[in-house]
Amino acid sequence: xxxxxxxxxxxxxxxxxxxxxxxxxxxxxxxxxxxxxxxxxxxxxxxxxxxxxxxxxxxxxxxxxxxxxxxxxxxxxxxxxxxxxxxxxxxxxxxxxxxxxxxxxxxxxxxxxxxxxxxxxxxxxxxxxxxxxxxxxxxxxxxxxxxxxxxxxxxxxxxxxxxxxxxxxxxxxxxxxxxxxxxxxxxxxxxxxxxxxxxxxxxxxxxxxxxxxxxxxxxxx
Numbered sequence: 001x002x003x004x005x006x007x008x009x010x011x012x013x014x015x016x017x018x019x020x021x022x023x024x025x026x027x028x029x030x031x032x033x034x035x036x037x038x039x040x041x042x043x044x045x046x047x048x049x050x051x052x053x054x055x056x057x058x059x060x061x062x063x064x065x066x067x068x069x070x071x072x073x074x075x076x077x078x079x080x081x082x083x084x085x086x087x088x089x090x091x092x093x094x095x096x097x098x099x100x101x102x103x104x105x106x107x108x109x110x111x112x113x114x115x116x117x118x119x120x121x122x123x124x125x126x127x128x129x130x131x132x133x134x135x136x137x138x139x140x141x142x143x144x145x146x147x148x149x150x151x152x153x154x155x156x157x158x159x160x161x162x163x164x165x166x167x168x169x170x171x172x173x174x175x176x177x178x179x180x181x182x183x184x185x186x187x188x189x190x191x192x193x194x195x196x197x198x199x200x201x202x203x204x205x206x207x208x209x210x211x212x213x214x215x216x217x218x219x220x221x
Contacts, residue, residue, distance in 0.1 A: 056167075056169070057134060058132050058133070058134040058140055058164055058165065059165065059166070059167035059205070061134040061140055062081060062118050062119055062134075062140060062165050065118040065119075066079060066080070066081055066118055069116070069118075079108060079109045079110070079206055080109070080110050080111075080112055081110070081111050081112075081118050081119070081165065081166070082111075082112055082113070082114040082115075082116065082118050083095075083099075083111060083112070083113055083114075083117050083118065083119055083120060083121060083165075084113070084114075084115070084117035084119075084120040084121070085113060085120070085121045086120075087120060087121065087122045087123065087141075088120075088121035088122055088123040088144055089123075090123050090144075090146070091121065091123055091144050091149070091154065091158060094144075094149075094154045094155050094158040095121055097159070098158040098159040098162045098192070099111045099112070099113070099162075101155075101159050101192060101193055101194075102159065102163075102166065102194075102202075105193065105194050105199045105202075106166075106199055106202045106203050107203065108202070108203045108206035108207050109166060109202065109206035111162070118140075119134075119140040119141055119165055120140075120141045120142075121141065121142050121143075121144060122141050122142070122143050122144070123144045123145075123146065124143065124145070124146065125145065125146055125147065126143060126145045128145075129145045129147075129148040130142070130143055130144050130145045130148050130149070130157050130161055131143050131161070132161050132164040132165060142158075142162065142164075142165065144157065144158060144161070151187050152183060152187050152189075153187075153189065153191075153192065155190075155192040156179070156189065156190060156191060159179055159192045159194075160179055160180060160182050160192075163179055163194065163198070163202075166202045166205070167201070167202060167205040167206075168180050168194075168201060168202065170182055171184075172184035176191050177191060177195050178194075178197075178198065179191065179192065179193060179194040179195065179198055180194075180198060
């Protein structure tokens with residue numbers, strides 16, 4: 001569920017609960033969350049079922065958080081996912097750009113910066129690259145790795161990782177025109193926009209997400 005490859009082929013990781021998946025921008029299950037020393041390059045990485053499950057779990061954790069807040073405010077006009085970017089000041093411009101891209105691309109869900117966030121952005125150094133991580137209980141974050149964001153287009157990395165929050169899986173075999181192909185097309189790819197199919201899938205997922213949130217409201221009533 002990330003954008004991670006070996007030096008020339010990024011590798012991104014997704015942490016879920018006690019399990020950790022690295023996904024490219026790649027994904028390899030791990031048993032500990034601390035950053036590991038640089039590992040050998042994972043050439044030709046094409047994803048895994050573990051990574052796909054981690055991506056889905058991250059989306060469901062965010063959806064759960066959004067639904068709980070919507071249940072407390074059923075009159076809200078739109079489904080909003082709130083984030084906190086205070087721990088990733090180096091990437092403030094890229095995060096703002098990612099938000100603009102996604103908010104302009106879809107209507108069923110919107111991203112906004114604010115308190116009581118559904119997820120947060122963090123930055124630092126990690127041999128695994130950038131990744132999205134969740135504890136499975138509504139708490140999650142997107143980690144943006146310094147080195148990877150220098151090798152790959154930083155707007156693409158950030159928008160790609162944010163795509164996981166909105167429910168999209170990796171598709172490393174895809175062309176540069178697909179945002180979720182991550183690092184597959186290589187460092188020369190600078191496209192930071194989802195294609196028509198990716199936009200349609202997010203709209204579909206969050207139409208269902210709204211239904212789930214409203215169902216939760218009705219059950220609470």
